[in-house]
Amino acid sequence: MPGVRLVQVSKGFGRIRAVDRVSLEVQDGEYVCILGPTGSGKTTLLRLIAGLVEPDEGEVYIGNRLVNQYPPEERDAVYVPQRYALFPHITVLENVAFGSTAKGVDREEAFENSRRTLELVRLGWRADAFPEELSGGMQQRVALARGLASGAKLLLLDEPLGALDARLRVELRDKLRKLVKEQGLTAFHVTHDQEEALTVADRIIVLREGRVQQQGTPFHVYRRPENLFVANFVGGTNFLEGVVAGREREGSYIRLRGDLQVQVQDISYLVDETVVVAVREEKTLIKADVDEEPNTLSGEVKAVRFLGCFTRYEVGLENGDTVASRVPTYTLEKTFTAGSRVKVGFHPVDAMVYPYPSLGLLKEVEVS
Amino acid sequence: MPHVRIADLTKRYGSIVALNRVSLEVRDREYLSIIGPSGCGKTTLIKCIAGIIHPDEGEISVDGRNVDRLPIQDRELGYVFQEIALFPHMNARENISYGPTVKGWASDKTGSIVTELLNMIKLSDRGNAFPDELSGGAQQKTAVSRALASGSSLLLLDEPLGALDAKVRAELRYELRRFVKDLHLTAVHVTHDQEEAMSISDRVVVMRAGRIVEVGTPMELYLKPKEIFTANFVGEANFMDVEIAEKTEEGCILNVGGLKLRVRSKAIPGVERVIAAVRPEFISIRNHRVHGVDDWLGEIEGESFTGTVTRYDVRVTNGEKLVVKHPISAEEPEFHMGDKVNLSLPADHILVYPYPEAGLEKETSVE
Numbered sequence: 252m253p254g255v256r257l258v259q260v261s262k263g264f265g266r267i268r269a270v271d272r273v274s275l276e277v278q279d280g281e282y283v284c285i286l287g288p289t290g291s292g293k294t295t296l297l298r299l300i301a302g303l304v305e306p307d308e309g310e311v312y313i314g315n316r317l318v319n320q321y322p323p324e325e326r327d328a329v330y331v332p333q334r335y336a337l338f339p340h341i342t343v344l345e346n347v348a349f350g351s352t353a354k355g356v357d358r359e360e361a362f363e364n365s366r367r368t369l370e371l372v373r374l375g376w377r378a379d380a381f382p383e384e385l386s387g388g389m390q391q392r393v394a395l396a397r398g399l400a401s402g403a404k405l406l407l408l409d410e411p412l413g414a415l416d417a418r419l420r421v422e423l424r425d426k427l428r429k430l431v432k433e434q435g436l437t438a439f440h441v442t443h444d445q446e447e448a449l450t451v452a453d454r455i456i457v458l459r460e461g462r463v464q465q466q467g468t469p470f471h472v473y474r475r476p477e478n479l480f481v482a483n484f485v486g487g488t489n490f491l492e493g494v495v496a497g498r499e500r501e502g503s504y505i506r507l508r509g510d511l512q513v514q515v516q517d518i519s520y521l522v523d524e525t526v527v528v529a530v531r532e533e534k535t536l537i538k539a540d541v542d543e544e545p546n547t548l549s550g551e552v553k554a555v556r557f558l559g560c561f562t563r564y565e566v567g568l569e570n571g572d573t574v575a576s577r578v579p580t581y582t583l584e585k586t587f588t589a590g591s592r593v594k595v596g597f598h599p600v601d602a603m604v605y606p607y608p609s610l611g612l613l614k615e616v617e618v619s
Numbered sequence: 620m621p622h623v624r625i626a627d628l629t630k631r632y633g634s635i636v637a638l639n640r641v642s643l644e645v646r647d648r649e650y651l652s653i654i655g656p657s658g659c660g661k662t663t664l665i666k667c668i669a670g671i672i673h674p675d676e677g678e679i680s681v682d683g684r685n686v687d688r689l690p691i692q693d694r695e696l697g698y699v700f701q702e703i704a705l706f707p708h709m710n711a712r713e714n715i716s717y718g719p720t721v722k723g724w725a726s727d728k729t730g731s732i733v734t735e736l737l738n739m740i741k742l743s744d745r746g747n748a749f750p751d752e753l754s755g756g757a758q759q760k761t762a763v764s765r766a767l768a769s770g771s772s773l774l775l776l777d778e779p780l781g782a783l784d785a786k787v788r789a790e791l792r793y794e795l796r797r798f799v800k801d802l803h804l805t806a807v808h809v810t811h812d813q814e815e816a817m818s819i820s821d822r823v824v825v826m827r828a829g830r831i832v833e834v835g836t837p838m839e840l841y842l843k844p845k846e847i848f849t850a851n852f853v854g855e856a857n858f859m860d861v862e863i864a865e866k867t868e869e870g871c872i873l874n875v876g877g878l879k880l881r882v883r884s885k886a887i888p889g890v891e892r893v894i895a896a897v898r899p900e901f902i903s904i905r906n907h908r909v910h911g912v913d914d915w916l917g918e919i920e921g922e923s924f925t926g927t928v929t930r931y932d933v934r935v936t937n938g939e940k941l942v943v944k945h946p947i948s949a950e951e952p953e954f955h956m957g958d959k960v961n962l963s964l965p966a967d968h969i970l971v972y973p974y975p976e977a978g979l980e981k982e983t984s985v986e
Contacts, residue, residue, distance in 0.1 A: 288784050288786065288787075289755060289784050373986070386657050386658060387657075388657050416656050416657050416811045416985065417811055417812045417813055417814070418656065418813065418851075418852055418985045419656070419985050421855070422985075443784040443785055443786070444785040445785060445786065445926070446785070446925060446926065449924065449925045449926045450923060450925045450930075469924050469925075469926075470924045473924070473926050484786055485926070486926050486927070487789075487927075531927075532927075533927045533946070533947055534947075554793070556793070556818045556819070557817060557818065557837045557838055557841070558814060558817060558818050559813075559814065559817055559837075559841050559853070559854045560854065560898070560900045560927075560928065560944065560946060561927065561946065563818070577927065579900060579946035580841075580900075581900060581901055581965075581968070582946075618784065618786050618787055
């Protein structure tokens with residue numbers, strides 16, 4: 252059974268450490284998303300598991316078997332690259348069935364199974380077409396179907412939905428997860444799209460510059476980001492720089508720029524320590540009037556953007572900081588416009604506090 | 620003052636009609652986006668405006684002047700592609716000054732424009748960097764600056780953020796809008812990302828199979844889409860195939876598999892079978908009844924956490940399966956698999972469409 256375990260795996264290309272001492276353990280049947288910006292080592296990590304790249308150091312186990320010495324075809328894994336290569340001279344259906352027929356599966360059975368898989372990626376109607384007759388997005392779906400139909404128990408998918416329209420991507424990601432679960436497969440799904448990862452994964456592994464920043468359930472990664480990079484990369488977040496002004500049993504007080512003060516629940520920092528307070532945009536509330544709640548700051552709406560389900564307000568605070576508030580569109584009794592004077596605030600429990608990074612905040616959260 | 624008028628544009632490739640009598644006006648200083656599934660003709664349309672593709676029929680005028688015969692270099696527009704296309708052997712500054720230099724502008728004038736543009740894109744300290752030393756986002760901002768350097772006030776953006784990571788894309792889109800507004804430009808932006816279009820545009824054009832389906836402000840398209848295709852394409856929606864049971868003064872009452880659903884929408888004369896559509900976040904979900912509200916009872920069959928919202932699949936007693944999105948603002952997600960819940964669907968936010976001739980699935984298909 253294909254659980255996957257990596258122990259201190261590293262891989263360098265020239266001076267760059269693409270994957271840097273990565274350890275992880277994935278259970279049989281898990282749907283894992285590897286999330287990170289371009290150049291964070293996601294693809295290399297996938298190729299290390301597939302056996303297409305040899306690690307400089309460390310061990311790769313698939314189903315309790317050390318596979319460092321095994322070629323890709325003996326790993327019971329199928330790798331679907333981002334740049335899909337379909338055979339141009341055979342039909343879509345034959346492309347999908349190729350892996351199984353090559354392995355000696357009965358032709359009729361392989362075709363039947365491939366047809367079903369094509370339906371799943373919504374391309375049953377193009378089964379008899381040749382690859383060049385299809386759009387890029389369709390070809391990617393064929394490549395995905397080929398991977399799914401290969402019979403391998405471990406799926407290694409590199410941006411499997413990357414070439415698709417946003418609307419179709421949303422539809423297919425749910426189907427993909429459902430299929431993996433129904434067939435009892437284990438999947439690694441590489442993506443740079445945090446929403447995709449949050450939606451489909453059992454577990455998310457966040458990578459940056461070859462190193463694992465955090466791994467955990469979507470809920471855990473979203474609610475308890477372990478560092479500022481994760482807090483910024485996953486979700487929309489406001490960052491406020493400040494100094495711990497006081498500590499009491501129920502929480503700490505943080506003094507922000509411009510002598511503003513906020514209250515947080517976290518008491519793990521010492522007085523005078525420089526910290527960053529991070530608050531999710533959707534936990535940042537916006538109101539027209541003053542109220543009794545703690546952490547109410549005054550500001551002026553700078554921009555209003557309608558996102559559909561949410562409306563996003565950018566608010567300039569009196570101390571020069573800018574925060575964004577994401578409000579469910581339907582709960583808006585009164586909408587604010589650019590120039591409106593407003594109050595923004597957050598509950599102490601929704602504030603995440605991090606030590607001020609030695610390289611500075613911008614550098615620490617930088618995506619590229 | 621670029622005001623673009625497109626009239627009855629048609630473009631065919633063999634038997635495929637890429638554009639089918641498309642008419643559209645782009646207003647001066649407007650940020651207009653074009654969205655639609657792949658193959659809908661959005662790229663062909665923007666390339667026709669640019670003069671890269673010549674339409675078979677119809678005409679395009681800019682500020683009242685017919686530009687059909689004008690080659691691309693004389694159209695006074697800036698064009699930015701998805702594939703970041705900077706000259707690799709020139710630094711950012713040289714890339715941006717390329718247009719003015721070719722046009723033979725005085726070097727001090729060019730220099731000051733380039734400096735201003737570098738300031739605008741917050742790369743004033745990276746002017747000497749070569750493209751491969753810049754991040755993807757910085758490269759694309761440089762490409763936008765290059766498109767603007769010659770002073771064109773019409774900016775055509777063809778999937779300008781398509782090659783970037785989701786996170787970078789979401790940040791850069793606001794900057795793009797800011798450039799356009801600050802410099803009083805007119806922008807046409809093609810994208811496959813509806814949220815991108817919604818969040819930065821004054822108006823959005825929805826295309827499908829070579830035609831324009833609908834044009835509107837982001838709010839109009841999201842809250843009151845005129846077409847069922849738009850309702851599905853610009854955001855998720857639940858669709859229910861229902862009958863009109865009763866017409867009332869303020870709207871009508873629908874029969875949804877035996878359950879009543881009050882809607883504010885006026886009945887459509889002569890139509891009995893309709894599609895009722897409702898966005899998942901407009902359905903309220905509770906664990907108790909509220910007096911005076913028509914509740915539906917259901918059971919949670921699926922739940923997924925997506926960060927800002929929790930999604931529930933709810934099976935209603937009439938067999939209907941509804942997706943409900945519960946935006947997380949201050950409270951935690953409250954429901955779990957198997958929970959019995961009360962749903963209420965807001966009369967104001969239920970959209971009613973005549974049952975489409977082609978059937979619902981065909982009508983909303985994004986292929």
